[in-house]
Amino acid sequence: MSARDSGFPRVDAEHDFLRVRRRQVLSRLANRLRREPDDVNIMLPFAEVVDALGYVSERRIGLRVIAIESIVGSVDRGRDFDRRFRPTSGRVRERWERLAQAARRGESIPPIEVYRVGELHFVIDGHHRVSVAHALGLSAIEAQVTEVRTRLGSDGIRHRGDLIVKDYRRLFLERVPLTGRARTSIVLSDPWHYAMLGEHVEAWGFRLMQDEGTYSDRATIARRWYDEEYLPVVDLLRQADLVGRRTEAEAYLCIAGERYRLIRTHRWDDDVIAALRNQPR
Incomplete structure (x- = not known):
């Protein structure tokens, strides 16, 4: 008017x-x-x-x-x-x-x-x-x-509540310094889940260094986690119809936690997938 x-x-x-x-x-x-x-x-x-x-x-x-x-x-x-x-x-x-x-x-x-x-x-x-x-x-x-x-873009900010997500995401990317497509593809709606995922990646990196007997910096761990763990797992989740309405990162975090609870192994196999398909989404 x-x-x-x-x-x-x-x-x-x-x-x-x-x-x-x-x-x-x-x-x-x-x-x-x-x-x-x-x-x-x-x-x-x-x-x-x-x-x-x-x-x-x-x-x-x-x-x-x-x-x-x-x-x-x-x-x-x-x-x-x-x-x-x-x-x-x-x-x-x-x-x-x-x-x-x-x-x-x-x-x-x-x-x-x-x-x-x-x-x-x-x-x-x-x-x-x-x-x-x-x-x-x-x-x-x-x-x-x-x-x-x-460090992060301002897209997606509409009110103060959006800042909580941005802040946790910024801290996650400091702990897990992804770049390029990997950086933009990790999207979680619950800000606390960024902290959970950060701890998960750090734990994955620690096990990797133990297995290989070498030291890797954060950037290397982030890149290898995304290429060797995240992408293959997300591909399996899509094939098994386990993503649902969540983002791929949300599905990964949920399923990864269930995997360790159900079977104490770092492997993904048919038994794990079968057990996870029976879990609520």
Whole structure:
């Protein structure tokens, strides 16, 4: 819906603020009635996102025009606005309405300042300007951008709960430094399962070194586990119709645990497969 325009910027700015506040309250009510997670409508905190993804470096890339919808978080003002930059209280009203009036009069508004992480942007300075831009139905805004590189990509992050999965996945990939296709193919929905799988791979690597009487670094263990253990086992699981609706990594983790519980051997054979087929999925 386009912003209301009566021809009186001050009055329209007041209406704008009341409208977005009402929508923010209704959104909170709807989330509660749907029993959605508390964090689904909370602005993403920059520090938590970078910690979860693993900070590498940053560089200033200067003035850019960025999509409003790509601005999902804040460095330090998360309590004043929700995920869609609607004010969470009347505390910001006076400054908000001044900016809305200026925007309606066509006055020049300074660029905001943001961090860029992947395709996402986090506001350093300019929260009120972003909020007003949302309210007025703008699709883009000028910003001074500093790009932050991280070990993991930001894809899949929608709210704070997603950061838990990213954080555990980052720790898993530090313990099991897979690369290329191997890195992207290991997907688990339960964050704790990344820790379980990490321990499993480390145990597999320890047994391998004992068997061969040599030392291997983490990168070598990760590569050999993926090529010599994970891929063959997943292929067997597909042939035996044991993957089901899970990801292949989830099926592998579940079945690998059952294998050791059922038969104390490192081998995969017909007896193991037959026993596993009778286990609940």
